[in-house]
Amino acid sequence: MSEKGSFRVKSGLAEMLKGGVIMDVTNKEQAKIAEDAGAVAVMALERVPSDIRAEGGVARMADPSIIEKIVEAVTIPVMAKARIGHFVEAQILEALGVDYIDESEVLTPADESHHIDKSGFTVPFVCGATDLGEALRRVGEGAAMIRTKGEAGTGNVVEAVRHMRSINRGIMQVKGMPKEELMSAAKDLRAPYELVLEISKTGRLPVVNFSAGGLATPADAALMMQLGADGVFGGSGIFKSDDPAARAKAIVEATTNFNDPKILAGISKGLGPAMVGIEIGDIPESGLLQNRGW
Amino acid sequence: MPDAPTIGILALQGSVREHQRAIRRCGAVPALVKQAEEIALLDGLIIPGGESTTIAKLMSQAGLTETIKQAAEDGLAIFGTCAGLILMAREIAEGEQGLLGLIDIKARRNAYGSQAESFEADIAFDSLSSKKYRAIFIRAPLVEATGSSVTVLASYQGKPVLLEERQFLVSCFHPELTDDLEIHRHFLKMIEKNKGQVKQKRG
Numbered sequence: 001m002s003e004k005g006s007f008r009v010k011s012g013l014a015e016m017l018k019g020g021v022i023m024d025v026t027n028k029e030q031a032k033i034a035e036d037a038g039a040v041a042v043m044a045l046e047r048v049p050s051d052i053r054a055e056g057g058v059a060r061m062a063d064p065s066i067i068e069k070i071v072e073a074v075t076i077p078v079m080a081k082a083r084i085g086h087f088v089e090a091q092i093l094e095a096l097g098v099d100y101i102d103e104s105e106v107l108t109p110a111d112e113s114h115h116i117d118k119s120g121f122t123v124p125f126v127c128g129a130t131d132l133g134e135a136l137r138r139v140g141e142g143a144a145m146i147r148t149k150g151e152a153g154t155g156n157v158v159e160a161v162r163h164m165r166s167i168n169r170g171i172m173q174v175k176g177m178p179k180e181e182l183m184s185a186a187k188d189l190r191a192p193y194e195l196v197l198e199i200s201k202t203g204r205l206p207v208v209n210f211s212a213g214g215l216a217t218p219a220d221a222a223l224m225m226q227l228g229a230d231g232v233f234g235g236s237g238i239f240k241s242d243d244p245a246a247r248a249k250a251i252v253e254a255t256t257n258f259n260d261p262k263i264l265a266g267i268s269k270g271l272g273p274a275m276v277g278i279e280i281g282d283i284p285e286s287g288l289l290q291n292r293g294w
Numbered sequence: 295m296p297d298a299p300t301i302g303i304l305a306l307q308g309s310v311r312e313h314q315r316a317i318r319r320c321g322a323v324p325a326l327v328k329q330a331e332e333i334a335l336l337d338g339l340i341i342p343g344g345e346s347t348t349i350a351k352l353m354s355q356a357g358l359t360e361t362i363k364q365a366a367e368d369g370l371a372i373f374g375t376c377a378g379l380i381l382m383a384r385e386i387a388e389g390e391q392g393l394l395g396l397i398d399i400k401a402r403r404n405a406y407g408s409q410a411e412s413f414e415a416d417i418a419f420d421s422l423s424s425k426k427y428r429a430i431f432i433r434a435p436l437v438e439a440t441g442s443s444v445t446v447l448a449s450y451q452g453k454p455v456l457l458e459e460r461q462f463l464v465s466c467f468h469p470e471l472t473d474d475l476e477i478h479r480h481f482l483k484m485i486e487k488n489k490g491q492v493k494q495k496r497g
Binding site: 001002003004005006008009012013015016017018019020035038039040041071075076077094097098099100122123124252253256257260 | 376412472
């Protein structure tokens with residue numbers, strides 16, 4: 001018997017994306033540039049996070065016609081974002097034939113208390129997380145891939161680093177615990193016990209964990225890979241820079257050769273100015289995207 | 295095991311970790327390969343699942359395409375899964391030439407549609423083994439035509455999904471995602487059998 005949408009099939013695609021770069025694109029021209037640069041997937045969006053941040057207003061799922069054009073333009077997988085809790089946007093994205101849905105804090109949440117029940121979909125989901133408990137709550141709801149939230153649209157990697165370290169620290173702590181402490185750990189993490197038990201045995205998340213939110217340079221990508229990311233998302237940092245094609249290609253090469261400073265030095269040269277970037281402390285608490293979702 | 299073969303896994307992008315684990319469980323020595331000069335040290339090479347367009351670009355940038363082609367000509371055994379099959383195929387549908395062109399098949403990239411059409415299913419071995427095998431197909435390629443010297447080892451819905459020719463093995467599905475080591479073991483047997491054919495120990 002053949003089975004579509006099993007968890008192995010959903011998480012399997014994320015496994016295939018490992019070591020790669022997923023790039024935010026807003027039209028088919030950008031999608032082609034991303035594919036030509038070696039992106040493993042593109043994220044179809046109406047506005048990149050830095051524009052959402054600058055322009056304000058409610059950010060929603062992209063217009064299906066934008067997504068369709070991008071799907072037609074490339075052979076690599078296409079992802080698209082739905083608002084947190086907006087399961088109808090997710091149904092529409094599934095009907096459009098996207099390969100992955102990002103239930104994303106970059107868009108304005110549609111539900112303050114509940115995320116989408118992702119296990120009911122055939123198409124897989126990726127969700128953001130700031131720590132281990134949040135990552136496991138999303139996996140518990142059916143997410144087949146996790147990414148750090150970072151602070152999208154800032155060109156500042158500091159939050160992505162904080163979240164990656166936090167997830168890794170949580171895993172190390174669980175791994176070192178005797179079994180009788182795991183239930184209490186699950187309570188403190190506000191995470192499903194079975195997943196905490198699994199991590200104590202395997203020492204790693206049950207799904208792939210990419211890094212996202214504020215990566216702007218090849219060095220940023222390599223930093224996140226050395227910190228243990230399975231791959232990276234490149235958002236505003238690519239198409240808000242002076243030379244997107246060159247920067248995209250350099251970030252792809254840096255993600256593969258993350259452990260080779262000589263290669264990193266070579267590919268970091270002459271890329272022109274990166275996006276300007278924002279100091280996190282200059283963003284009011286209410287403007288932090290990472291606080292959306294729980 | 296002093297004679298355990300060293301199996302390189304092309305570690306540019308994709309399901310590297312899963313192949314590494316499978317090779318280790320088979321008792322062979324996995325080696326992650328990113329640079330052309332590392333190819334000479336190998337007894338066999340695995341090109342993993344991943345995005346074929348991405349892996350192809352990174353291979354060419356690292357000078358690996360020509361090195362692997364030459365090593366294959368000199369007898370290096372190579373196993374490609376999914377993206378690896380695309381890279382090893384002689385032809386990709388619509389007349390595009392395969393990057394390495396090692397195995398005489400015509401393949402169609404991502405033939406089943408979007409990720410929602412990805413699936414797992416029991417496949418039938420034509421030879422190799424009589425047991426049931428659960429295979430995971432993710433945005434899988436379809437083999438549309440095969441040359442006369444290609445052997446089909448397994449099929450699904452009448453289409454070949456595991457094939458070999460000389461010292462080359464390819465699969466449309468991902469044996470690295472399941473715990474069954476049958477196919478990795480078969481590749482190691484192919485290497486053993488192929489030993490006499492290798493021009494000389496490279497490097």
